[in-house]
Amino acid sequence: MEKVLVKSLYRECERYADQDVCISGWIRTLRSSKAFGFIEINDGSFFKNVQVVFEDNLENFKEVEKLAISSSLTIEGKLVLTPGSKQPFEIKATKIVIEGESSSDYPLQKKRHTFEYLRTIAHLRPRSNAFSAVFRVRSLVAYAIHSFFNERGFVYTHTPIITGSDAEGAGEMFQVTTMDLNNIPMTEDKKIDYKKDFFGKETNLTVSGQLAAECYALAFRNVYTFGPTFRAENSNTARHAAEFWMVEPEIAFADLQDDMELAEDMIKYIINYVLENAPEEMEFFNSFVDKGLLERLQHVASSDFGRVTYTEAVEILQKADKEFQYPVSWGCDLQTEHERYLTEEVFKKPVFVTDYPKEIKAFYMRLNDDGKTVAATDLLVPGIGEIIGGSQREERYDVLLDRIKELGLKEEDYWWYLELRKFGGTKHSGFGLGFERMIMYVTGMSNIRDVIPFPRTTGTAEF
């Protein structure tokens, strides 16, 4: 008898009509009366359950009808189409094998749980409807990203996780060591002797693969990274995790305009991919997590994203008939309230803000001709604020070196990064997409802890 995934049954139920099939899965609900019962079973391959009907002619009827939720079963039976009812088909069981029993203290009972509670059972929460939907969508978005770049010939580059370079310079870092912290080796002048550490130097977890990706863009032209990055920031918010995944494309012979086009194409590709490949999950989010989600995503996928310079944006915000908590003036960093006002109330769609003051952006961003701003862009989206940050990179050796010195960075830390500008440098650009922010955006989930299988945040590294 054919062992089959529930997804195949849903996608091709006509083909299986009146045939014997064999499925395995976990009980989501079970109710029975004297002579027969119903099991809603889910095998993980598909968002929806299959209804299984069983009768007292089963030799283990008495055992089956007493099974606890989440018991695992293998079921043989005939698939019968049920036109007009809620589900397109059901299975009339001829044999039920109990693979593994569950018990009455199974913590994920049918009643609704808070997301907070479900975080404490992160090993079981993917069995719930909401998290089954979240983590399948997470997987699909990852695949969409790889497909998008692969179709365009981008080379996927694994940049290092452990970095001995201080050069990334963004935010607080985690230190990586094999030294015995009870007995740290010291030099004669009473400093920590990092020569005795595993790598012979101080090392940290990466905060961005960009600088390494630039090396590869200047060889392969179009590359991207997609891997974990880390921030040791003590910010206990719904939007920050200590460990998160980033997507960082880097393109050579490309300026900020090319960069924004790539970002816009990618965002639309991801949204269309998810709408097409996870209709059941997206319907669920739209109904139970974030009403209006589908409409918003469809609108984004079919809009031309807005473009506005930072200077124009500041003027718009200063003229706005709205009281902001933080006042706006040229030179200040935009706060989430400003970003959301721009994208939600002014443009009513995603908008690229470009050409920020150099003082509030990183050293590697290309200085514009005005000498005051850099060729940087942030993409703001309704409901979230910033989702992408990118820039054209400074390709002029002298200008870059000046910036490094101006900011008091150490030239020798950047020898290889500077060399990229010496041996056939060219204009190039790139951006970073926070992968979890994107998942939150397409699912409507509002806490980053609920889109990461086992989240790592300040004070929490469970499982």
Add this chain to the structure above:
Amino acid sequence: MEKVLVKSLYRECERYADQDVCISGWIRTLRSSKAFGFIEINDGSFFKNVQVVFEDNLENFKEVEKLAISSSLTIEGKLVLTPGSKQPFEIKATKIVIEGESSSDYPLQKKRHTFEYLRTIAHLRPRSNAFSAVFRVRSLVAYAIHSFFNERGFVYTHTPIITGSDAEGAGEMFQVTTMDLNNIPMTEDKKIDYKKDFFGKETNLTVSGQLAAECYALAFRNVYTFGPTFRAENSNTARHAAEFWMVEPEIAFADLQDDMELAEDMIKYIINYVLENAPEEMEFFNSFVDKGLLERLQHVASSDFGRVTYTEAVEILQKADKEFQYPVSWGCDLQTEHERYLTEEVFKKPVFVTDYPKEIKAFYMRLNDDGKTVAATDLLVPGIGEIIGGSQREERYDVLLDRIKELGLKEEDYWWYLELRKFGGTKHSGFGLGFERMIMYVTGMSNIRDVIPFPRTTGTAEF
């Protein structure tokens, strides 16, 4: 004028014949005489270079002819088919824009360099033929893996990199901390006060995502991880890196046979994908890195992999007409020399060795009915030895708990792992593929440092 990638020109040169095109790229070679010159240019999108012919009617002829290798250019010109010559077409330049000059001290000159030397310029080595081929193939293999699992409906799961769990238990780990090592917080009884560390406990870098992946397999049925893993082993060999990527599928309602079928299908899929999508690169490896590579890979892709139990393998090795450095007896771990003898001389193809003594395998592997062996398998391949290790997992709560206690592990560290066996556990299996080993296998490269963009090994974390 159409800006175009060199890959497109090669794939569709007929379409571009006699048309004006615009390409950008880096000079690989340049030679000129008084009135004309030739540039071999590479834009990173394709393994092969394009020949550009330029004449002294270019206004910047004098500048162009003096350019150093690796200078970046944008070239406009007419594509002319050149049937009968080495390259199918060339470009007659009408305009050459110098994007960025290189200089005569560019370290990657035309002469051949050793791989050892090229490691010291890891920021530039992807511009060489060999590393351009390696890292494009690395990208393609990664994509093949995602495609393989996506086509089969597997959910891609990002398991944590930072782990607070000691439960993985395989090998030496890197510690992750934000404590000030010059001033480590201590408790009253003079122990390190990990409550003051970022996560409120001691944390390390993961050595495997398997245990976390099992949680997801028991929700989604078929899942895989693909991410970085870490070993702080002090082994300075050509096969070990401190940071490497692993692929770990985990499948529910599946036994060891299903597991081996999946592994065999995956290996063949990857090989076929690379042969089809990187013919130029594979030809290069076959000619310059590992003669016989293509034949070996084609053979593997079309063979049924062998299967032998550990017990049978030990008998074969004991009867072998060969002097081994390490003698073989039942109960011992197989060494690389044994593994290679089995796969290269006995089976002459990949072979799964199964059912190892429980003493030499991990606690989570399913105990066979003989009480002595476990349902584990290693896949051995010619030229490498072990490339995959997998097992059916112990799904019986009591048997698993006994093993945990027997090995002196702490039951409380495994509370969630044990719960998977309590709430609808079922037979399930999985394996781990060392991604870099696979890249070495398909490229013929013999040092792991040469298949990782910026390798991290004992004493080395450069760039």
